Amino acid sequence: MSEWTKGFWAMIAVCVTWGFAPLFYRQLSSVDVLDVLANRTIWSLALFLIILGLQGRLDELRQALTGPYLGRIIFAAITISINWGVYIWSVQAGHVVESSLGYYIFPLVAVLLGVVVFRERLAPMQALAVGLAVAAVLVLTWGLGVTPWVSLTLAVSFGLYGMAKKALPIAPVVSVACEVVLLLPLAVGWLVLQKLHLVPGSLAAPVAFGSSLSISLLLMASGLVTAVPLILFSYATQRLEMATVGLMQYLNPTLQFFCAVAIFGEPFTRWHLIAFSLIWLALGVYSTSAMRQSRVGVGANG
Numbered sequence: 001m002s003e004w005t006k007g008f009w010a011m012i013a014v015c016v017t018w019g020f021a022p023l024f025y026r027q028l029s030s031v032d033v034l035d036v037l038a039n040r041t042i043w044s045l046a047l048f049l050i051i052l053g054l055q056g057r058l059d060e061l062r063q064a065l066t067g068p069y070l071g072r073i074i075f076a077a078i079t080i081s082i083n084w085g086v087y088i089w090s091v092q093a094g095h096v097v098e099s100s101l102g103y104y105i106f107p108l109v110a111v112l113l114g115v116v117v118f119r120e121r122l123a124p125m126q127a128l129a130v131g132l133a134v135a136a137v138l139v140l141t142w143g144l145g146v147t148p149w150v151s152l153t154l155a156v157s158f159g160l161y162g163m164a165k166k167a168l169p170i171a172p173v174v175s176v177a178c179e180v181v182l183l184l185p186l187a188v189g190w191l192v193l194q195k196l197h198l199v200p201g202s203l204a205a206p207v208a209f210g211s212s213l214s215i216s217l218l219l220m221a222s223g224l225v226t227a228v229p230l231i232l233f234s235y236a237t238q239r240l241e242m243a244t245v246g247l248m249q250y251l252n253p254t255l256q257f258f259c260a261v262a263i264f265g266e267p268f269t270r271w272h273l274i275a276f277s278l279i280w281l282a283l284g285v286y287s288t289s290a291m292r293q294s295r296v297g298v299g300a301n302g
Contacts, residue, residue: 007239010232011248017229019255022099023263024225025091028218033089035194036222038187039209040084041180043223048177051231060174065181069168076164077179081186083157090150096260097268101140102154103253104279108133108286109159117163125289132282136275143271172234176227247287 028036052058064073090099108130114120122130141147168175194207209219237245257276260266 003239007236008248011236011240011245012251014229014233014236015248015251016255017225017232018252020259021225022091022096022256022259024218024221025088026264028088028215028222029092031215031219033085033092034190035207035209036088036219037081037085038190039219040088040222040226041081041183041187043220044226045177045180045184045223047223047227048173048180051173051227052177057171057174060171061177061181064170064174064178067170069170072164072168073170073175073178074182076161076175077182079157079161079164080179081183083154083161086150086153086157090154094264094266095150096256096264097266097272098148098150099154100253100256100260101148101276101279102151103158103256104250104276104283105133105137105151105155106158107249108282109155110162111286113159113163118166123289125285129282129286129289132278132285136278136282139278140271140275143269143274172237173231176230250283 025036049058052061064070087099090096111122111126112130115122137148137152140151165175170178191207191209209216240248261268
């Protein structure tokens with residue numbers, strides 16, 4: 001099996017895991033969102049430490065946490081924790097259609113952030129794609145009478161996360177482990193406050209871990225669901241062209257959308273249909289533009 005083929009199947013595994021993750025987190029609907037988030041942080045860190053320890057790379061983790069890029073890693077940790085929290089809430093609250101829309105919008109938000117933050121220039125077709133995405137959000141806001149804040153928060157937080165990681169000279173697995181290390185005090189602190197009944201009334205909930213064997217195992221498994229796809233994603237990106245990775249990532253929100261409508265039975269109105277159609281059109285325009293630019297780049301280098 002070629003390295004490209006290995007990377008391809010690794011990326012398929014990543015997208016399928018992320019795409020069907022709503023089925024996993026729906027099993028934890030009885031657990032408070034912050035409790036799930038805290039356990040996800042703790043158990044994913046345990047797995048990262050085991051992997052880095054077996055690879056003899058724990059010193060890389062220490063160097064990254066004391067190096068000059070700590071500020072960017074902290075910013076990445078904040079944005080990804082927001083993304084995780086809103087995503088878990090969206091699954092538990094029955095808003096998976098909105099979460100899938102958010103991950104469809106994300107590539108276009110990333111393009112917009114490139115223009116605003118890095119002063120990158122948009123090709124005409126890219127500008128059209130961003131305009132179609134904006135139109136989709138406006139249509140959904142008008143039709144439903146409420147801003148799709150779940151979609152926007154997921155797209156923007158993940159876009160900011162990608163911006164923080166852009167050209168970060170730290171190995172992907174090490175950088176993600178750093179983020180989880182920084183989130184660990186918040187995770188442990190929250191669980192301690194819960195255990196001591198010091199959480200404000202509206203947020204108070206019993207500590208879930210240990211309440212039953214099934215819940216405890218699911219919370220531990222959340223570490224696997226978090227860490228394994230990120231490790232496979234790192235493996236895949238080292239073996240595939242970025243254009244291929246970008247196109248394959250659309251499988252994730254597509255599977256989320258399938259879970260929402262076909263399995264969870266979430267409502268899908270005509271306004272959703274119009275908005276999603278605009279987003280799919282935007283992604284088609286954007287992908288066509290990206291592939292053309294990639295071919296031009298290859299031709300110029302050849």
